[in-house]
Amino acid sequence: MSVRVFVTGGTFDKEYDELTGTLHFDATHLPEMLRRGRCMIDVSVDVLMMIDSLEMKEAHRLQIVQACQAATESQIVITHGTDTMVDTARVLAAELPDKTIVLTGAMVPYAFGSSDGLFNLGSALSFVQTLPPGVYIAMNGRYFTADNVAKNRNVGVFEETVDSSRDAL
Amino acid sequence: MSVRVFVTGGTFDKEYDELTGTLHFDATHLPEMLRRGRCMIDVSVDVLMMIDSLEMKEAHRLQIVQACQAATESQIVITHGTDTMVDTARVLAAELPDKTIVLTGAMVPYAFGSSDGLFNLGSALSFVQTLPPGVYIAMNGRYFTADNVAKNRNVGVFEETVDSSRDAL
Amino acid sequence: MSVRVFVTGGTFDKEYDELTGTLHFDATHLPEMLRRGRCMIDVSVDVLMMIDSLEMKEAHRLQIVQACQAATESQIVITHGTDTMVDTARVLAAELPDKTIVLTGAMVPYAFGSSDGLFNLGSALSFVQTLPPGVYIAMNGRYFTADNVAKNRNVGVFEETVDSSRDAL
Amino acid sequence: MSVRVFVTGGTFDKEYDELTGTLHFDATHLPEMLRRGRCMIDVSVDVLMMIDSLEMKEAHRLQIVQACQAATESQIVITHGTDTMVDTARVLAAELPDKTIVLTGAMVPYAFGSSDGLFNLGSALSFVQTLPPGVYIAMNGRYFTADNVAKNRNVGVFEETVDSSRDAL
Numbered sequence: 232m233s234v235r236v237f238v239t240g241g242t243f244d245k246e247y248d249e250l251t252g253t254l255h256f257d258a259t260h261l262p263e264m265l266r267r268g269r270c271m272i273d274v275s276v277d278v279l280m281m282i283d284s285l286e287m288k289e290a291h292r293l294q295i296v297q298a299c300q301a302a303t304e305s306q307i308v309i310t311h312g313t314d315t316m317v318d319t320a321r322v323l324a325a326e327l328p329d330k331t332i333v334l335t336g337a338m339v340p341y342a343f344g345s346s347d348g349l350f351n352l353g354s355a356l357s358f359v360q361t362l363p364p365g366v367y368i369a370m371n372g373r374y375f376t377a378d379n380v381a382k383n384r385n386v387g388v389f390e391e392t393v394d395s396s397r398d399a400l
Numbered sequence: 401m402s403v404r405v406f407v408t409g410g411t412f413d414k415e416y417d418e419l420t421g422t423l424h425f426d427a428t429h430l431p432e433m434l435r436r437g438r439c440m441i442d443v444s445v446d447v448l449m450m451i452d453s454l455e456m457k458e459a460h461r462l463q464i465v466q467a468c469q470a471a472t473e474s475q476i477v478i479t480h481g482t483d484t485m486v487d488t489a490r491v492l493a494a495e496l497p498d499k500t501i502v503l504t505g506a507m508v509p510y511a512f513g514s515s516d517g518l519f520n521l522g523s524a525l526s527f528v529q530t531l532p533p534g535v536y537i538a539m540n541g542r543y544f545t546a547d548n549v550a551k552n553r554n555v556g557v558f559e560e561t562v563d564s565s566r567d568a569l
Numbered sequence: 570m571s572v573r574v575f576v577t578g579g580t581f582d583k584e585y586d587e588l589t590g591t592l593h594f595d596a597t598h599l600p601e602m603l604r605r606g607r608c609m610i611d612v613s614v615d616v617l618m619m620i621d622s623l624e625m626k627e628a629h630r631l632q633i634v635q636a637c638q639a640a641t642e643s644q645i646v647i648t649h650g651t652d653t654m655v656d657t658a659r660v661l662a663a664e665l666p667d668k669t670i671v672l673t674g675a676m677v678p679y680a681f682g683s684s685d686g687l688f689n690l691g692s693a694l695s696f697v698q699t700l701p702p703g704v705y706i707a708m709n710g711r712y713f714t715a716d717n718v719a720k721n722r723n724v725g726v727f728e729e730t731v732d733s734s735r736d737a738l
Numbered sequence: 739m740s741v742r743v744f745v746t747g748g749t750f751d752k753e754y755d756e757l758t759g760t761l762h763f764d765a766t767h768l769p770e771m772l773r774r775g776r777c778m779i780d781v782s783v784d785v786l787m788m789i790d791s792l793e794m795k796e797a798h799r800l801q802i803v804q805a806c807q808a809a810t811e812s813q814i815v816i817t818h819g820t821d822t823m824v825d826t827a828r829v830l831a832a833e834l835p836d837k838t839i840v841l842t843g844a845m846v847p848y849a850f851g852s853s854d855g856l857f858n859l860g861s862a863l864s865f866v867q868t869l870p871p872g873v874y875i876a877m878n879g880r881y882f883t884a885d886n887v888a889k890n891r892n893v894g895v896f897e898e899t900v901d902s903s904r905d906a907l
């Protein structure tokens with residue numbers, strides 16, 4: 232199985248700029264993370280953009296949709312900032328019903344020792360191999376379908392929008 | 401969904417002993433790893449033993465089988481040394497047909513900066529949520545069924561024993 | 570020998586705020602760094618303030634001077650943001666001729682894996698034990714006297730202001 | 739000022755061998771550590787040997803002495819295993835009265851996240867610039883002269899052999 236990874240930036244890839252004392256983007260950490268995970272799946276990585284997801288506009292999302300459509304792979308992982316990850320997931324869900332697409336990111340940059348990035352990447356690459364076609368968000372061990380997820384900004388966590396525990400009633 | 405994690409030791413949890421200059425076991429790193437992954441699944445962790453898998457005997461495997469049988473959860477992750485992970489997987493497969501059990505480990509101890517442990521843990525916790533009942537090994541982004549996997553000790557990598565690419569013929 | 574460490578904040582102690590995606594201050598990392606360095610000198614740590622050195626005003630510098638004067642120790646290390654470290658060093662040099670005071674900091678926050686903080690802390694705690702009374706800046710393996718140092722902001726490095734190589738003429 | 743660094747191995751440079759599950763030596767981490775410390779002193783690094791200090795024999799110590807004698811620099815740092823660091827220090831003290839030589843090492847390998855190596859390296863490079871000619875051991879923030887130091891193996895710490903607090907009497 233071959234998996235395509237599209238990099239769009241986000242917290243995942245933020246680095247510390249020594250000269251300005253601020254966070255910025257340089258090169259993606261994805262290849263280093265795959266090496267560290269000793270990843271044995273056939274993965275090819277393409278950098279589409281390196282931006283904060285708050286700066287993501289319609290044209291950027293169109294570019295992501297087109298990249299997913301053009302990919303020969305049916306399994307796609309997208310690294311993305313968490314703030315508008317849900318928006319991009321919904322655009323993709325409307326356009327790509329036949330592929331398994333998993334968006335993931337990190338709450339803390341990979342360059343920080345305490346980052347959740349490696350955990351999330353291992354998780355996203357696993358969900359993409361086993362979930363049926365659809366668009367998903369994989370964060371912190373959980374997965375959500377694009378139509379039933381929101382980021383709770385007060386606590387920095389993704390949640391279902393419809394209470395799935397009601398299904399049991 | 402609730403996942404039970406059983407800890408048995410292995411490279412995952414090896415630490416450096418400053419006084420002897422050798423690797424040994426102290427407490428498990430699992431709770432710290434789950435915190436770092438900001439894991440949002442309902443996980444409970446039990447330490448069954450803290451041993452190198454080369455020291456694992458029939459009685460240890462029986463203990464693992466009984467713990468899996470006694471667990472109320474149907475999704476179980478087991479951290480395990482890689483050297484005899486396949487042996488334990490086969491014993492479990494014979495005894496527990498109705499649960500999804502994923503064994504995982506690490507090629508490098510978590511306490512080393514370059515460990516694959518966090519990646520593998522994120523991966524195992526994802527596979528256990530999505531794979532049908534059965535016993536699996538999840539390492540370095542891939543999963544294998546208990547009846548079709550071996551560790552290639554020359555390169556330190558898990559492989560299928562039956563060439564699955566022949567299925568296409 | 571007893572060394573007093575005064576913490577004032579700076580890049581050293583900046584952390585990533587998961588909710589806002591920005592760098593901020595929480596608790597100091599000094600005790601953790603001393604543990605990691607297995608520091609065997611008698612050190613006591615006091616947090617005077619936790620601020621970016623660009624926000625440091627005359628009142629803050631007065632507070633630092635008074636803390637150094639009140640300290641019973643003759644060897645003092647101060648952690649400080651790099652942007653105005655030279656200004657604080659000059660104020661201290663004018664007021665405290667009889668103690669050995671070493672200011673240090675980091676180009677990258679300690680919470681980042683790639684931080685120079687631990688190296689600089691080991692360095693500052695060593696210079697403070699061996700240099701004669703005076704006020705010094707210790708960064709990246711070098712030490713400078715307060716009256717002959719400037720931060721070169723273009724490259725993020727401290728330099729002598731007077732070319733000391735001329736002394737040989 | 740130019741400092742020569744001689745690498746001899748020791749815990750500092752031990753790495754995890756994924757295939758055997760044991761600690762071994764590969765390349766030295768010194769250049770990476772100097773980069774991380776953003777070290778601005780003029781340092782040149784030579785690898786003399788890569789061995790556990792328990793394996794160090796008279797011939798090895800002779801090689802170290804000769805390298806120190808041949809060095810054009812008067813300031814020398816030697817990375818060394820802690821178990822026989824004192825023995826090597828004494829041999830050097832007898833042969834090299836005119837240079838400042840600082841031996842240092844680590845209680846935990848640099849490749850482990852929790853290593854004291856970077857702290858000790860920053861410390862040794864600072865002591866070597868400021869101490870008078872002589873042979874010293876610099877570990878965990880302290881320095882000792884070659885004739886008054888021993889490793890306490892029960893607690894893994896270097897101590898003075900003569901109680902220096904008696905000097906006050």
